[in-house]
Amino acid sequence: TPKPQDGVFERVFNRIVASNMVSLTAAKKYAEEQGLNTIVLTSRLRGEARHVGIVLASILEEIYHSNFPIKKPAAILAGGETTVTVVGNGRGGRNQELALSSSKIIRNLHGTALASIGTDGVDGVTDAAGGIVDAHSYSRAERLGLKVDDILARNDSYSFFEKLKDYIYTGPTGTNVNDIVVGVVL
Template structure:
């Protein structure tokens, strides 16, 4: 087998490649409508999705909001960049313009919505009485709390004028097709970008309970709004009756593409799941223990084993370091493995951004702790302060692909070889 680091990076690159909208979206487009077509969208992959739409349809009318640095050249669809993971004024202004664009849509019009992960921050329209600053503070607190994405989105939907199906409702009675790239565990359409085209079965009472569960105290305005009933839109609302939601790319497809490469290299591939959730460092310790158990039972001549997993892990903020769930997973796994020979791993976010850093994640090897020792870096101290990105930057083992223009969430691969082969 080739160098483990190169092999693991090739698996990650393949996982990203198969989720590239330019490779996968066109097959899911219907014939171009004869009437008015409006293209809208939000997410880290949305500009690339818009580019793919125009490659198939030609120039189109529309507006798409993506993350700073993720814009793509389009001839008709306007691409606006805004902040992620915490929303900003650019996203708020662009969302208002999107709603204005949808205002007045008729029954003969068609709206094509391009939705991908990251849209929760990029589509920003707090309900009346709640300011952008209040929403920014709430987002910061939720991201630091360790809450899973489903819970975070359940709260955000209740204070938004676009999430939880309300963007689609603004286009009624137009026909709407929403094409989605899933970045959420379980591939629930209502969780992708907080479901702007999907009604929400939750309510304000649940949002209040979730805030208490995760120890987040909202502003007085948000608390009062939730106590008054929030802003739910039921899934059976008539304004959603002309919407078709289609998930056309998902984490499972990317993991299987990586698995195909690994099997061709003679690996025994074990899929641990494409919807894993939980505290990054805790999942890492569990995976390290599994890897050690597998290696212990290997004999000379045993095929390498590859553990693959996806989903969305979380980090509870304990310190002021620079980190993200994938880098923290990698660091916690390296600490747990204690430099054992024959086990290498990669953990990266397929959108190229782990947390708020412009870094996808990291690769670990039996040499990880030795490199740290040589540079007088304490891995446990870095883990204690959530400084995983700082740790891997210092030892040179970050994965920095730049904007990948897609997003099917976390990608983790652990390669286990018998020590007798090393």
């Protein structure tokens, strides 16, 4: 294995051409052009996906009820990479689990939505890049006989998004700058 000072590296130059923060900054610019007050919370998001989803949904709930930390119409953006402790035998990934857990908080917050997406186009062992939920996702699932807590317990978020047809599919993108979460309150 060559060492950093090895002559083989004399003509090697590395440049970072993309990052999670670059992606979030571009998303912020776009959201603002659409008339949304927008804040980038972090590009270093981490933690258990289902817990992070609840925290991000709680921020959306705060905006919905009190126009804080930003006024409606608003978008929050976060990036990074969460984890899932698998205890069930279902299918899914960290982005789908994050979005699914947020549905418990944003249900009935009309005009509110959250999407979580893997920039590589792959989320867990599924063909989805992530999932999107809104104020009606939870009740739509209930009408189909789906129980969000049971689905989360089985780590089976893909079945939720597949049945609601709310998974995000991009196909493999050939790049990866971690995950991006977008929350909107109109």
